[in-house]
Amino acid sequence: AQKITQTQPGMFVQEKEAVTLDCTYDTSDPSYGLFWYKQPSSGEMIFLIYQGSYDQQNATEGRYSLNFQKARKSANLVISASQLGDSAMYFCAMRAGTYKYIFGTGTRLKVLA
Amino acid sequence: EAQVTQNPRYLITVTGKKLTVTCSQNMNHEYMSWYRQDPGLGLRQIYYSMNVEVTDKGDVPEGYKVSRKEKRNFPLILESPSPNQTSLYFCASSLISRGRGGVGNEQFFGPGTRLTVL
Numbered sequence A: 001a002q003k004i005t006q007t008q009p010g011m012f013v014q015e016k017e018a019v020t021l022d023c024t025y026d027t028s029d030p031s032y033g034l035f036w037y038k039q040p041s042s043g044e045m046i047f048l049i050y051q052g053s054y055d056q057q058n059a060t061e062g063r064y065s066l067n068f069q070k071a072r073k074s075a076n077l078v079i080s081a082s083q084l085g086d087s088a089m090y091f092c093a094m095r096a097g098t099y100k101y102i103f104g105t106g107t108r109l110k111v112l113a
Numbered sequence B: 001e002a003q004v005t006q007n008p009r010y011l012i013t014v015t016g017k018k019l020t021v022t023c024s025q026n027m028n029h030e031y032m033s034w035y036r037q038d039p040g041l042g043l044r045q046i047y048y049s050m051n052v053e054v055t056d057k058g059d060v061p062e063g064y065k066v067s068r069k070e071k072r073n074f075p076l077i078l079e080s081p082s083p084n085q086t087s088l089y090f091c092a093s094s095l096i097s098r099g100r101g102g103v104g105n106e107q108f109f110g111p112g113t114r115l116t117v118l
Helices: none
Strands: A003-005 A010-014 A019-021 A024-026 A032-039 A046-052 A064-069 A074-079 A088-096 A101-103 A107-112 B004-007 B010-013 B019-025 B031-038 B042-051 B054-057 B076-078 B087-094 B113-117
Touching: A003 A088, A003 A101, A010 A019, A019 A107, A024 A074, A032 A064, A032 A074, A046 A064, A046 A074, A074 A088, A088 B042, A101 B042, B004 B087, B010 B019, B019 B031, B019 B087, B019 B113
Parallel strands: A010 A107, B010 B113
Antiparallel strands: A003 A024, A019 A074, A032 A046, A032 A088, A064 A074, A088 A101, A088 A107, B004 B019, B019 B076, B031 B042, B031 B087, B042 B054, B087 B113
Protein backbone atom coordinates (compact mmCIF):
# COMPACT_ATOMS: atom_id res chain seq x y z
CA ALA A 1 0.00 0.00 0.00
CA GLN A 2 1.15 3.52 -0.71
CA LYS A 3 1.76 5.72 2.28
CA ILE A 4 3.26 9.04 3.31
CA THR A 5 4.43 9.57 6.87
CA GLN A 6 5.24 12.89 8.50
CA THR A 7 6.27 12.19 12.08
CA GLN A 8 6.66 15.79 13.28
CA PRO A 9 3.28 17.31 14.14
CA GLY A 10 4.91 20.60 15.10
CA MET A 11 8.31 22.25 14.99
CA PHE A 12 9.94 25.50 16.04
CA VAL A 13 12.89 27.18 14.36
CA GLN A 14 14.69 30.40 15.04
CA GLU A 15 14.52 33.04 12.33
CA LYS A 16 17.44 32.81 9.85
CA GLU A 17 18.25 29.23 10.80
CA ALA A 18 17.72 26.18 8.59
CA VAL A 19 15.07 23.57 9.35
CA THR A 20 14.38 20.08 8.05
CA LEU A 21 10.87 18.67 7.81
CA ASP A 22 10.75 14.90 7.61
CA CYS A 23 8.82 12.82 5.13
CA THR A 24 9.02 9.10 4.49
CA TYR A 25 7.07 7.29 1.83
CA ASP A 26 6.19 3.79 0.83
CA THR A 27 5.41 2.53 -2.64
CA SER A 28 6.35 -0.49 -4.71
CA ASP A 29 5.99 1.44 -7.95
CA PRO A 30 9.38 2.41 -9.50
CA SER A 31 7.88 5.56 -11.01
CA TYR A 32 6.63 8.16 -8.55
CA GLY A 33 6.73 11.83 -7.76
CA LEU A 34 7.09 13.55 -4.42
CA PHE A 35 5.72 17.00 -3.69
CA TRP A 36 5.81 19.50 -0.87
CA TYR A 37 3.04 22.04 -0.31
CA LYS A 38 2.76 24.92 2.13
CA GLN A 39 -0.50 25.95 3.77
CA PRO A 40 -0.33 29.31 5.57
CA SER A 41 -2.90 30.27 8.16
CA SER A 42 -4.95 31.88 5.36
CA GLY A 43 -5.67 28.36 4.11
CA GLU A 44 -4.48 28.23 0.53
CA MET A 45 -2.25 25.41 -0.70
CA ILE A 46 1.01 26.53 -2.29
CA PHE A 47 3.27 24.20 -4.26
CA LEU A 48 6.90 24.37 -3.17
CA ILE A 49 9.02 21.67 -4.76
CA TYR A 50 8.92 18.39 -6.69
CA GLN A 51 11.22 15.37 -6.89
CA GLY A 52 10.82 12.55 -9.39
CA SER A 53 11.89 9.03 -8.60
CA TYR A 54 14.23 8.99 -11.59
CA ASP A 55 15.82 12.35 -10.87
CA GLN A 56 19.52 12.02 -10.21
CA GLN A 57 19.90 15.22 -8.27
CA ASN A 58 18.04 16.63 -5.32
CA ALA A 59 15.52 19.28 -6.25
CA THR A 60 16.06 22.88 -5.23
CA GLU A 61 13.80 25.93 -5.49
CA GLY A 62 15.23 29.07 -3.96
CA ARG A 63 15.44 28.53 -0.18
CA TYR A 64 13.76 25.13 -0.48
CA SER A 65 15.62 21.93 -1.17
CA LEU A 66 14.53 18.34 -1.07
CA ASN A 67 16.86 15.82 0.55
CA PHE A 68 15.91 12.74 -1.46
CA GLN A 69 17.24 9.44 -0.13
CA LYS A 70 15.74 6.77 -2.31
CA ALA A 71 17.09 3.75 -0.45
CA ARG A 72 15.65 5.08 2.80
CA LYS A 73 12.44 6.19 1.08
CA SER A 74 12.72 9.63 2.54
CA ALA A 75 12.09 13.05 0.97
CA ASN A 76 12.82 15.64 3.60
CA LEU A 77 12.21 19.33 2.95
CA VAL A 78 15.00 21.68 3.95
CA ILE A 79 14.22 25.36 4.37
CA SER A 80 17.30 27.53 4.62
CA ALA A 81 17.44 30.93 6.30
CA SER A 82 13.95 30.67 7.80
CA GLN A 83 11.71 33.72 7.68
CA LEU A 84 8.68 34.63 9.76
CA GLY A 85 6.55 34.11 6.66
CA ASP A 86 7.60 30.45 6.59
CA SER A 87 5.34 29.78 9.58
CA ALA A 88 2.72 27.45 8.12
CA MET A 89 1.57 23.86 7.79
CA TYR A 90 3.69 21.81 5.40
CA PHE A 91 2.43 18.73 3.57
CA CYS A 92 4.40 16.04 1.82
CA ALA A 93 2.56 14.25 -0.98
CA MET A 94 3.19 11.44 -3.45
CA ARG A 95 1.78 10.31 -6.74
CA ALA A 96 2.85 6.82 -7.78
CA GLY A 97 1.87 4.91 -10.87
CA THR A 98 -1.81 5.73 -10.92
CA TYR A 99 -3.34 9.18 -10.85
CA LYS A 100 -4.03 9.01 -7.14
CA TYR A 101 -2.33 11.34 -4.70
CA ILE A 102 -1.46 10.54 -1.11
CA PHE A 103 -0.78 13.30 1.39
CA GLY A 104 0.87 13.15 4.79
CA THR A 105 -0.74 14.52 7.92
CA GLY A 106 1.41 17.62 7.85
CA THR A 107 3.96 19.44 10.02
CA ARG A 108 3.15 22.80 11.57
CA LEU A 109 6.24 25.01 11.52
CA LYS A 110 6.57 28.08 13.70
CA VAL A 111 9.42 30.48 13.03
CA LEU A 112 10.51 32.46 16.09
CA ALA A 113 11.80 36.02 15.89
CA GLU B 1 -5.12 35.11 -14.18
CA ALA B 2 -4.61 31.36 -14.02
CA GLN B 3 -6.73 30.02 -11.21
CA VAL B 4 -8.99 27.39 -9.74
CA THR B 5 -12.23 28.74 -8.35
CA GLN B 6 -14.62 27.08 -5.93
CA ASN B 7 -18.10 28.06 -4.87
CA PRO B 8 -19.38 28.51 -2.32
CA ARG B 9 -16.47 29.30 -0.02
CA TYR B 10 -18.54 28.65 3.08
CA LEU B 11 -21.66 26.56 3.47
CA ILE B 12 -23.75 25.51 6.44
CA THR B 13 -26.44 22.97 5.68
CA VAL B 14 -28.53 20.30 7.33
CA THR B 15 -28.36 16.54 7.16
CA GLY B 16 -29.87 15.10 4.01
CA LYS B 17 -30.14 18.28 1.95
CA LYS B 18 -28.42 17.73 -1.39
CA LEU B 19 -25.68 20.19 -2.25
CA THR B 20 -23.15 20.84 -4.99
CA VAL B 21 -19.78 22.51 -4.67
CA THR B 22 -18.57 23.85 -7.98
CA CYS B 23 -14.98 23.87 -9.20
CA SER B 24 -13.68 25.53 -12.32
CA GLN B 25 -10.18 26.02 -13.77
CA ASN B 26 -9.03 28.22 -16.63
CA MET B 27 -5.67 26.56 -17.34
CA ASN B 28 -6.89 23.87 -19.73
CA HIS B 29 -5.73 21.17 -17.31
CA GLU B 30 -6.71 17.60 -18.03
CA TYR B 31 -6.48 16.46 -14.42
CA MET B 32 -8.83 17.60 -11.67
CA SER B 33 -9.33 16.31 -8.18
CA TRP B 34 -11.24 16.82 -4.94
CA TYR B 35 -9.80 16.54 -1.44
CA ARG B 36 -11.08 16.92 2.05
CA GLN B 37 -8.89 18.22 4.86
CA ASP B 38 -9.55 17.23 8.44
CA PRO B 39 -7.44 18.03 11.52
CA GLY B 40 -4.77 15.43 12.11
CA LEU B 41 -5.58 13.58 8.88
CA GLY B 42 -4.05 15.83 6.26
CA LEU B 43 -5.65 15.89 2.83
CA ARG B 44 -7.45 12.85 1.55
CA GLN B 45 -8.41 12.40 -2.06
CA ILE B 46 -12.12 11.93 -2.75
CA TYR B 47 -12.34 11.64 -6.53
CA TYR B 48 -10.20 12.56 -9.48
CA SER B 49 -10.64 12.94 -13.21
CA MET B 50 -8.07 12.44 -15.94
CA ASN B 51 -10.21 14.09 -18.61
CA VAL B 52 -13.77 14.71 -19.72
CA GLU B 53 -16.03 11.79 -18.80
CA VAL B 54 -13.14 9.96 -17.08
CA THR B 55 -13.33 9.84 -13.29
CA ASP B 56 -12.11 7.49 -10.59
CA LYS B 57 -12.32 7.05 -6.85
CA GLY B 58 -9.73 8.32 -4.44
CA ASP B 59 -9.33 7.05 -0.90
CA VAL B 60 -12.56 8.42 0.59
CA PRO B 61 -15.28 8.44 -2.10
CA GLU B 62 -18.22 7.25 0.03
CA GLY B 63 -21.05 9.77 0.15
CA TYR B 64 -19.77 11.83 -2.77
CA LYS B 65 -20.38 12.01 -6.49
CA VAL B 66 -18.60 13.86 -9.25
CA SER B 67 -19.04 14.51 -12.93
CA ARG B 68 -16.76 15.86 -15.64
CA LYS B 69 -18.86 16.96 -18.57
CA GLU B 70 -16.59 19.84 -19.51
CA LYS B 71 -12.85 20.08 -19.22
CA ARG B 72 -12.89 23.18 -17.05
CA ASN B 73 -15.54 22.10 -14.50
CA PHE B 74 -15.53 19.36 -11.89
CA PRO B 75 -18.43 19.68 -9.43
CA LEU B 76 -18.61 17.74 -6.18
CA ILE B 77 -22.06 16.50 -5.24
CA LEU B 78 -23.22 15.43 -1.80
CA GLU B 79 -26.59 13.78 -2.38
CA SER B 80 -27.42 13.27 1.30
CA PRO B 81 -24.88 15.09 3.46
CA SER B 82 -24.16 13.84 6.96
CA PRO B 83 -22.32 15.50 9.86
CA ASN B 84 -19.21 13.39 9.24
CA GLN B 85 -18.83 15.22 5.94
CA THR B 86 -18.20 18.47 7.78
CA SER B 87 -14.77 19.41 6.49
CA LEU B 88 -12.63 21.76 4.42
CA TYR B 89 -12.80 20.80 0.75
CA PHE B 90 -10.24 21.59 -1.90
CA CYS B 91 -10.45 21.28 -5.63
CA ALA B 92 -7.19 21.02 -7.59
CA SER B 93 -6.09 20.75 -11.20
CA SER B 94 -2.92 19.96 -13.10
CA LEU B 95 -1.55 18.95 -16.44
CA ILE B 96 -1.04 15.25 -17.01
CA SER B 97 2.64 14.96 -17.69
CA ARG B 98 3.79 13.10 -20.73
CA GLY B 99 7.36 13.02 -19.52
CA ARG B 100 9.25 10.18 -17.95
CA GLY B 101 7.19 8.63 -15.23
CA GLY B 102 4.30 10.92 -15.98
CA VAL B 103 4.06 12.03 -12.39
CA GLY B 104 5.79 15.39 -12.41
CA ASN B 105 3.14 18.07 -12.49
CA GLU B 106 2.17 20.02 -9.41
CA GLN B 107 -1.46 20.62 -8.64
CA PHE B 108 -3.01 24.07 -8.47
CA PHE B 109 -5.49 24.33 -5.65
CA GLY B 110 -8.66 26.31 -5.25
CA PRO B 111 -9.20 28.46 -2.16
CA GLY B 112 -11.21 25.80 -0.34
CA THR B 113 -14.83 25.38 0.72
CA ARG B 114 -15.62 25.07 4.39
CA LEU B 115 -18.68 22.88 4.77
CA THR B 116 -20.62 22.36 7.97
CA VAL B 117 -23.40 19.75 8.06
CA LEU B 118 -25.71 20.05 11.07
